[in-house]
Amino acid sequence: MSVAATQFTPLLSNDVLARAERMRLNPLKRQTNRMRGEHLSGKGGTSIEFRDYRDYVAGDDIRYVDWNIFARLNEPYLKLFAHEEEMQVVVLLDASTSMDFDGKFELARQIAGCLGVMGLMSVEKVSVYSCGAKQDGPVQLRPCSGRASLKKFFRFLEGIQPGGEFPIETAIEAVLQHHRGRGIAVVLSDFLTLGPIPRAFNLLHGAGLELYAMQILSPAEIDPDMTGDLRFVDSENEMTLDVSSVGELLGIYHEHRLGLERHLETEARKRNGRFVALSSAMSIKEVVFDTLLRRGWVR
Amino acid sequence: MPQFFSPLHAALFALLVPLIIVYFLKLRRTRVAIPSLALWQQVINDQRVNSPFQKFKRNILLLLQILVLSLLVLSAMQPFYPGTEANASKLPILIDCSASMGAKDTNGQSRLDLVKEEVSKIIDGLQPGQQLTLIEVGASARRITDFTDNKVLLRTALADLQVSDVPSRLDDGLRLAQALTRSAPQIESVRLYSDGNLPTKVNPSTGKEVAAVDFDLSFPVDFFQMESAGANMGITAFNARRSTTERWDVFVRVEGSEHGATSGKVILRSNGAVVSQETIVLEPGESQRLVFTVGTNEAHQLEVELQPQEHDSLACDNRAWLTLLEGRDLDVYCPADLATFRHALQSTPGIHLEPDADGASKRGNYDLVISDDLQDRLRPATAYLFVNAVPEDLTSELELRDGEATIVDWKRDANLFQHVQLKEVLISNVAEKREGITDADVEAAGYEILAHANNGPLAIRRSEGLKTTYHLLFDPDRSTLPYRIGFPVMVSNLVNETMQQASLAETRSPTTGILPALQVTKSQTFRITKPDGHHEERESDEEGILLGISAPLVGEYEVREAGELIDQVGLALLNSSETSLKSVDKIQFNEMAIEATGERPTTDQLLWRALAVAALCLLMVEWWYFQKRPAGVPD
Numbered sequence: 001m002s003v004a005a006t007q008f009t010p011l012l013s014n015d016v017l018a019r020a021e022r023m024r025l026n027p028l029k030r031q032t033n034r035m036r037g038e039h040l041s042g043k044g045g046t047s048i049e050f051r052d053y054r055d056y057v058a059g060d061d062i063r064y065v066d067w068n069i070f071a072r073l074n075e076p077y078l079k080l081f082a083h084e085e086e087m088q089v090v091v092l093l094d095a096s097t098s099m100d101f102d103g104k105f106e107l108a109r110q111i112a113g114c115l116g117v118m119g120l121m122s123v124e125k126v127s128v129y130s131c132g133a134k135q136d137g138p139v140q141l142r143p144c145s146g147r148a149s150l151k152k153f154f155r156f157l158e159g160i161q162p163g164g165e166f167p168i169e170t171a172i173e174a175v176l177q178h179h180r181g182r183g184i185a186v187v188l189s190d191f192l193t194l195g196p197i198p199r200a201f202n203l204l205h206g207a208g209l210e211l212y213a214m215q216i217l218s219p220a221e222i223d224p225d226m227t228g229d230l231r232f233v234d235s236e237n238e239m240t241l242d243v244s245s246v247g248e249l250l251g252i253y254h255e256h257r258l259g260l261e262r263h264l265e266t267e268a269r270k271r272n273g274r275f276v277a278l279s280s281a282m283s284i285k286e287v288v289f290d291t292l293l294r295r296g297w298v299r
Numbered sequence: 300m301p302q303f304f305s306p307l308h309a310a311l312f313a314l315l316v317p318l319i320i321v322y323f324l325k326l327r328r329t330r331v332a333i334p335s336l337a338l339w340q341q342v343i344n345d346q347r348v349n350s351p352f353q354k355f356k357r358n359i360l361l362l363l364q365i366l367v368l369s370l371l372v373l374s375a376m377q378p379f380y381p382g383t384e385a386n387a388s389k390l391p392i393l394i395d396c397s398a399s400m401g402a403k404d405t406n407g408q409s410r411l412d413l414v415k416e417e418v419s420k421i422i423d424g425l426q427p428g429q430q431l432t433l434i435e436v437g438a439s440a441r442r443i444t445d446f447t448d449n450k451v452l453l454r455t456a457l458a459d460l461q462v463s464d465v466p467s468r469l470d471d472g473l474r475l476a477q478a479l480t481r482s483a484p485q486i487e488s489v490r491l492y493s494d495g496n497l498p499t500k501v502n503p504s505t506g507k508e509v510a511a512v513d514f515d516l517s518f519p520v521d522f523f524q525m526e527s528a529g530a531n532m533g534i535t536a537f538n539a540r541r542s543t544t545e546r547w548d549v550f551v552r553v554e555g556s557e558h559g560a561t562s563g564k565v566i567l568r569s570n571g572a573v574v575s576q577e578t579i580v581l582e583p584g585e586s587q588r589l590v591f592t593v594g595t596n597e598a599h600q601l602e603v604e605l606q607p608q609e610h611d612s613l614a615c616d617n618r619a620w621l622t623l624l625e626g627r628d629l630d631v632y633c634p635a636d637l638a639t640f641r642h643a644l645q646s647t648p649g650i651h652l653e654p655d656a657d658g659a660s661k662r663g664n665y666d667l668v669i670s671d672d673l674q675d676r677l678r679p680a681t682a683y684l685f686v687n688a689v690p691e692d693l694t695s696e697l698e699l700r701d702g703e704a705t706i707v708d709w710k711r712d713a714n715l716f717q718h719v720q721l722k723e724v725l726i727s728n729v730a731e732k733r734e735g736i737t738d739a740d741v742e743a744a745g746y747e748i749l750a751h752a753n754n755g756p757l758a759i760r761r762s763e764g765l766k767t768t769y770h771l772l773f774d775p776d777r778s779t780l781p782y783r784i785g786f787p788v789m790v791s792n793l794v795n796e797t798m799q800q801a802s803l804a805e806t807r808s809p810t811t812g813i814l815p816a817l818q819v820t821k822s823q824t825f826r827i828t829k830p831d832g833h834h835e836e837r838e839s840d841e842e843g844i845l846l847g848i849s850a851p852l853v854g855e856y857e858v859r860e861a862g863e864l865i866d867q868v869g870l871a872l873l874n875s876s877e878t879s880l881k882s883v884d885k886i887q888f889n890e891m892a893i894e895a896t897g898e899r900p901t902t903d904q905l906l907w908r909a910l911a912v913a914a915l916c917l918l919m920v921e922w923w924y925f926q927k928r929p930a931g932v933p934d
Contacts, residue, residue, distance in 0.1 A: 097334075098334035098335045099334070101334045104334075190334060190335070192334060193335070193337055194337050194340070218334070221334060221338075226331065228329070229329075230328055230329050230330075230331045231328035231329065231330045231331065232332075232333050232336055232339055233330055233331065233332045234333070234335060234336040235332050235333065235334050235335070236334075236335065239336060241336050241339055241340060241343065243339060243343060245359075249343075249346055252346055253338060253339065253342045255345075256341045256342055256345065257338055
């Protein structure tokens with residue numbers, strides 16, 4: 001039996017998948033829905049996880065009185081348990097043509113897969129939106145949860161084909177027209193857009209979604225090695241741009257690229273979100289088990 | 300205004316057309332697909348804001364290439380700024396390499412170095428079609444290059460030029476130049492570089508000293524005079540005279556130049572040991588004569604050294620050497636039948652005369668042989684005087700006949716006849732020229748006629764190697780000569796000359812130029828080591844004379860036979876004119892005079908090298924501009 005045949009999904013190797021299953025998303029704020037779920041909210045609830053004691057007041061359910069303490073102190077105290085609520089994990093996968101370069105989209109799908117697995121295994125509501133121009137709007141994987149949804153989840157990811165022009169800010173706006181629920185919004189994109197990113201981040205924040213923004217660029221975009229007079233062709237819309245003495249302009253290019261990184265990070269932080277810039281040359285293990293783990297995005 | 304040697308090369312500017320066409324053809328940009336133009340669009344917008352010369356920078360490559368090509372074409376056109384120098388197609392340059400040209404100024408730069416700098420500029424400015432020939436003028440003239448425009452060859456020959464420690468012989472150089480002007484009519488003028496230190500004479504009309512050169516100048520000469528080096532003092536004479544049979548008086552003359560007072564120490568060494576030393580101070584142009592005394596009981600190898608205490612321009616005139624032989628009597632052979640000569644000789648001190656009263660001859664070698672028998676030529680000697688005998692090789696030209704003869708003229712400056720009055724001497728037999736024979740026939744046989752009678756030569760001389768032979772072609776006993784005061788004077792002259800030849804009466808330090816003839820083993824090869832370490836192999840002739848060895852440098856010359864040192868001769872400059880560094884700005888030739896040119900003509904300034912270098916630099920700038928790491932790229 002071949003190795004491929006034993007793989008659960010071609011996107012992730014079994015060891016990565018197994019490790020991802022044991023990990024959990026770690027949002028800064030516990031933005032959850034009132035629907036019962038497995039995500040522990042700050043409010044008291046009926047889960048089996050003990051949280052605190054408080055004085056008994058009239059009307060409280062006596063089933064939660066700690067009789068052992070009552071026996072010792074002759075005072076009724078109520079046991080409080082953590083309330084388990086469900087959390088929405090919205091994965092926005094930029095599938096425009098600009099992502100179809102040097103493994104950017106592959107890495108984005110792998111990250112989406114890992115984070116989705118973590119959400120599913122936490123019995124969160126995981127939904128995926130693929131934003132490309134080959135479809136009229138975002139292609140959606142409706143919210144699903146639990147191990148039982150793993151198969152469906154990976155089939156959806158495997159079926160996404162990148163292509164077309166669909167600016168990420170437009171994609172976010174379109175997703176929010178369909179989505180309801182608070183939680184985490186994982187945005188996987190190169191953010192190479194001329195549109196207003198802050199507005200899109202505002203919409204996410206306003207929708208109660210904590211932003212996990214990941215900018216994925218290829219090595220050729222991070223450190224281009226080009227000289228001479230070139231005609232750049234935009235992969236999304238075939239627009240051209242003549243640039244002379246490209247080598248001389250690389251300094252300005254880097255200023256703008258780093259400036260974009262700083263801009264995205266600032267805008268995300270303003271909205272209690274997170275931002276990280278990744279290279280498509282990085283492996284999924286390096287991204288998830290090192291970068292994201294160190295930054296506390298997952299645990 | 301700059302001019303061009305090759306204006307036709309301007310046609311190469313047509314290459315600009317294909318250059319521009321190729322540039323724009325090449326400008327079809329390479330299409331590069333990138334994920335998004337978003338960043339690059341911002342970069343371009345930013346660049347347009349930051350760079351007002353953006354349009355210029357976009358075509359900077361084309362502009363640089365046009366500039367480089369233009370510079371190269373201009374170089375090919377060979378532009379130049381015309382100088383004031385006439386552009387003769389062939390130019391001989393005479394360079395004075397005499398001792399005074401080695402005079403160094405306080406910067407350590409010799410006159411010859413200054414000449415080399417000036418001639419280098421001429422070589423650098425050599426135009427196409429122009430040719431130079433360099434002529435070294437020292438004790439003789441030598442062409443060191445043919446007419447050539449090969450700058451490497453000319454520069455190499457110029458660099459190899461060295462000062463010779465000899466007086467200048469300008470006339471030799473001019474004769475060589477004259478020969479060139481005859482063979483190459485393109486020569487318009489001859490250029491002479493010298494410090495003007497030439498043999499002078501006083502112009503009677505102006506009372507000013509001018510350089511006198513015995514030469515009929517038939518072509519224009521441009522005389523470029525080098526500036527004087529400065530103060531100098533040097534030894535100009537070093538000789539010795541035997542004052543008594545026991546001692547030598549050694550004379551040293553030290554002269555100073557006219558460019559300042561000088562002082563120094565004169566040290567006399569004999570066989571390496573210091574004999575005496577004197578400190579002298581000379582006013583400008585002053586000379587001082589020093590006298591030392593050494594004994595005659597042994598041979599002396601004398602060396603005098605002058606150690607100047609101030610700046611001394613010329614170093615080669617600070618040493619001189621002199622060889623003093625052990626004192627002895629002069630050995631003279633004179634047969635008894637020449638009673639008049641024997642009587643005169645016996646009254647001269649320091650002479651050992653043979654045969655003695657018994658008719659015995661003890662010595663095999665003589666210094667002087669006086670005889671009326673030509674067979675006595677077989678007696679080895681350095682000087683001979685034969686009377687009343689015609690040499691065997693002149694018997695076909697001359698014949699001794701009886702009859703009265705009167706003396707027409709004689710060489711009063713000949714050694715034999717100095718202070719000798721031959722006028723009105725009566726002679727009863729003399730050698731007459733045979734039919735059709737002239738004086739030239741006698742001279743052609745190698746004889747110098749010293750005195751003429753009305754019908755033939757009266758006294759002749761012949762020098763062969765170190766030997767000198769006099770012939771009195773009459774019988775003195777049959778003339779009134781022995782009764783004249785001139786007779787003992789003549790004999791004394793002969794004795795003195797012989798003593799000088801034998802270095803017994805007076806000796807002088809040999810001077811540079813040619814090594815003095817040396818008496819060595821016959822037909823052997825000798826190795827002569829010069830002061831600069833160079834060697835020369837020479838073979839002695841059948842009479843054991845080694846001569847004709849060039850000795851242009853001051854110093855000691857070693858002569859070795861099969862590795863064994865057989866003689867050591869020190870040569871000195873000993874030239875008052877060279878030591879004085881006196882220079883004149885006017886040279887008087889036989890019919891005309893030339894004056895030193897004050898201004899130096901400027902040569903054409905070639906610009907093509909500068910343009911070519913500029914093009915190369917521009918290429919390097921272009922390469923750097925497009926290869927440099929752009930600013931702002933993070934590591």
